[in-house]
Amino acid sequence: MERRTVLITGAAGRWGRRLARQLAKFPIVRVIGLDISPPERPIDGVDYIQADLRNPLLVELLRTEKVEGILHMVFTSGLSGGHGALSPEDAFQTNVMGAMEVLAAANAAEVKQVVIKSTTMVYGAHVDNPLYLHENAPLRGTDGKPLLRHRYEIERFIADFRRNHAMNIAVLRFPGIVGASGASSTMRYLGQPTPPTLLGFDPLMQIVHEADVIGSLLHALVAEANGVFNVAADGVMPLSQMIRRVGGQPLPIFHPFAYAAERFSLVRNNRLANKIMPFELDYLRFPWIADTTAMRGELNYEPRHTAEEALDAFRSSLRLQSYRDLLPKRKAYDGIQAFLNRRRQEDEA
Amino acid sequence: MSDQPKKRGRRAASAADENEQQIPIVEAKAAEATSEATVADEHEVAAEAPIEVINLEGDVRRNSQTRIDSLLSALESEIRALPPSEDERESAIAEVIHLIRESLTRWPKKVIEMAVNTLKANINSDYLDADFWKGIGLVLRYQLDANADMVKRRWRGDYAVDEFGLDYELLDLAKPLLLFMYKKYWRVEAIGLENVPDSGRALLVCNHSGVLPWDGAMVGAALNFEHEAGRVLRNLHLSWFSSLPFISPLLSRLGQVQALPANAEALLERDELVGVFPEGLKGVGKLYKDRYRLARFGRGGFVKVAVKTGAPIIPVSIIGGEEIHPHLHNAKGFAKLLGFPYFPITPTFPWFGPLGLIPLPTKWTIVFGEPIDTEQYGAKGAEDPLLISQLTEQVRTTIQNTLLDKLKDRSNIFM
Known part of the structure; x- marks a missing residue:
């Protein structure tokens, strides 16, 4: 039985790590994890390579390992991460130039499938947006x-790239990601006791469960999807309802004041402000809901969780936050066990 | 003072209920309780209007006494005349009469007269039935529980809106107002409701007018209250409203959607009933002198969507809506200053401030015309500009002719 090789870039990151864990469960798949920093907890069955993404040897690696699919998960906020804070220019290099080079290398090495994660925020929130984009x-x-802007540049590049190259590229656009882990800008915003909103505005919002993020990315890889797809949970609800469902109460702010604060950079580039309000204010004012017909049709992916379920899962995790020490702990990484497993597999092969 | 008799009657009746369960064992106790209540009542009434009972001259007093006595005996005889099956009730009323007699000295004459009259009026009704009061209590309690529960649920965010933001709970809250405006204020007459399908998609094209877009609400009310299937109409509103605080979420929760071809298409694809006002701003901001003169029907975008989705077009003519705010002059300078699309000067606005927004109680007629089938043209027909402009003109002419037809028969805008 020939194993098929999948490369996960950004394998030590939040999404790369989970994707690797899921993929490693399939015996037919060999997972290579590429990241600039070593993984916090290595996953059994994943070969880690510590290197910068923008490396001329990447093509060589793809060729020699006969990589068939790439899950490109490198996207840094530049604020933190294993590599430490990055300058805006370095973040741009990593996010945008990195994506370009991965695509170029994949094309050169005749990789069949590339999957990239994006966001429905690229549509922008505008007053004249149709309700379903x-x-x-x-x-x-x-x-x-x-x-x-990085996301936008990447998407623009991919759209251009598609025109001249036959390689399958699946771009999945996700709305705010919500789930039990608590680690996304949407969850940081919703998880506050009183998330600020704009007085007199209550747009319909859309979210996706983190399990569906993982699920749809893997689905796109396996199903060899080609194209751009919006992936979101069923059920839209007003922003205020989302906040209430998670257990908070919205704090409406007269919008000219909020915009003034934003303009005076009180909100931007300030870590505390960024935590309170991770979005542009327009995203709390106008709708930016994505249509998911193509997700069901062409991509053929059925989300496993509705918006309500995602919010409820997040709420439960919030409530248990102060009891985290009482929750069952994950087992520590067992290096010996992993080593023995690997040897046994090699012997069998 | 007007509801005084009723109040007294109910109080007496509740005393009767109390007795009904306990007679005759604790009769004395009940009497005591009632008399205590009556003392309190006396003060209450005295405070409301000075009553000249206590210090009256002897004969006047005797006069009123005899009148009350005759009233009571008449009441008693009426009760005795009740069929025997009403045994329980009879005893209850007899008990009340007994109590009234006992406390005659303490009650002002007016109060007694009112109490007796109320009792008399209700002898054959259900007011004296304990079950009636239990029923009322149950209903009230249920309502209170339901309301408290709704507030709690909404506070927790435990409610649902549909795909386009319609919140049925809020729509239900808005219904009494709509019903009042529909039935009592404008006395809307809906004609041709059978032309609107019981299920499935349809595009309702209406004439627009009235400065404030009440016409959309009334067409929706007609379909919701009078149509057999009680359909919910999704009106498409001006994009401008979506940029307004409070208005924008309110419209969205009440089922209105911003007028964009993509939204109309999505709604029709989901087999909704969509209302459009192709005159748009030119229609709603129409001057009074231009009433019932249809403005240009946009660029025919609505027909395009209908043909594309195969939805039948139903021309809707609204008569009466064009006079609710006589728009005498459009103060364009003001409008520009405020960022409004128009600034109406009407006989009442802006002179009376917000009161000027109260519309005139004209008499409305809404005519739902014969549906125009668009399925025959197929989705490709949407790309045929000639067909689109022909259909647009057809719809426009139908509405204009229906308007003229109805105006011909109308003698007075208020009747």
Whole structure:
């Protein structure tokens, strides 16, 4: 039985780590994890390579290992991470140039499938947005925060790249990610006791469960999907309802004041402010809901959790936050066990 | 003072209920309790209106006494005349009469007269039935529980809106107002409701007017209250409203959607009933002198969507809506200053401030016309500009002709 090789870039990161854990469960798949920093907890069955993404040897690696699919999960906020804080320029290099080079290398090495994670924020929140944005809607979220611009640049590059290359590239656009882990900007925002909102505005919002993020990315890899797909949980609800469902109460702020604060950089580039309000204010004012017809149709992915379930899972995890020491602990990484497993597999092969 | 008799009657009746369960063992106790209550009542009434009972001249007093006595005996005889099956009730009323007699000296004459009259009026009704009061109590309690539960649920965020933001609970809260405006204020007459399908998609094209878009609400009310299937209409509203605080979420929760072709298409694809006002701003901000003169029907975008989704077009003509705010002049300078699309000067606005927003109680007629089938053209027809403009003109002419037809028969805008 020939094992098929999948490369996960950013394998030590939040999404790369989980994808690796899921993929490693399949005996037919060989997982190579590439990251600039070593994984916090190595996953059994994953070969880790510690290297910068932008490395001329990447093509060589893809060729020699006969990599068939790439899950490109490198996307840094530049604020933190294993590598420490990055300058905005370095973050741009890593996010945008990194994606470009991975695509170029994949194409050169004749990789079949590349899967990239993006966000529905690239559509931008505008007053004249249709309530359901299809994948071909114009991307108007460019004048936002630098990170959003990175996403936009990547998407633009991929759209161009598609025209000249036959390689399968699946771009999955996700709305705010919610689940039990508590680690996403949406969850940081919703998890506050009184998340600030704009007085008199209560747009419909859309979210996705983190299990569905993992699930759809893996699905796109396995199903050899090609194209751009919005992936979101069923069920839209007003922002205030989302906040209430998680257990907080919205704190409405008169919007000219909020915008003034944003403009005076009180909100931008300030870590505390960033935590309170990780979005552009427009995203709390106008709708930016993505249509998921193509997800069900062409991509053929059925989300496992509804928006309510995602919020309820997040709420439960919030409630248990102060009892975290009482929760069952994950077993410590057993290096000997992993080593023995690997040897046994090699013997069998 | 007007509801005084009723109040007294109920109080007496509740005393009767109390007795009904306990007679005759604790009769004395009950009497005591009632008399205590009556003392309190006396003060209450005295405070409300000075009553000249206690210090009256002897003969006047005797006069009123005899009148009350005759009233009571008449009441008693009426009770005796009740069929025997009403045994329990009879004894209850007899008990009340007994109590009234006992406390005659303490009650002002007016109060007694009112109490007796109320009792008399209700002898044959259910007011004296304990079950009636239990029923009322149950209903009240249920309502209170339901309301408290709703507030709690909404506080927790435990409610649902549909895919386009419609919150049925809020819509139910808005219904009494809509019902009042529909039934009592504008006395809307809906004609041709059978032209609206019981299920499935349809595009309702209406004439627009009235400065404030009440017409959309009334077409929705007609379909919800009078249509057999009680359908919910999703009106498409001006994009401008979506940029307004409070208005934008409110419209969304009440089922209105911003007027964009993509939204209309999505709604029709989900087999909703969509209302459009292709005159748009030109219609709603129409001057009074231009009433019932249809403005240009946009660029025919609504027809395009209907053809694309195969939804039948139902022309809807609204008569009466164009006079609710006589729009005499559009103060464009003000409008520009405030960022409004228009600033109406009406006989009442802005002179009376917010009171000027109260519309005139005209008489409305809404005519739902014969549906125009669009399925025959297929989705490709949407790309045919000639067909689109023809259909647009057809719809416009139908509405204009229906308007003229109804105006011909109308003698007075208020009747």
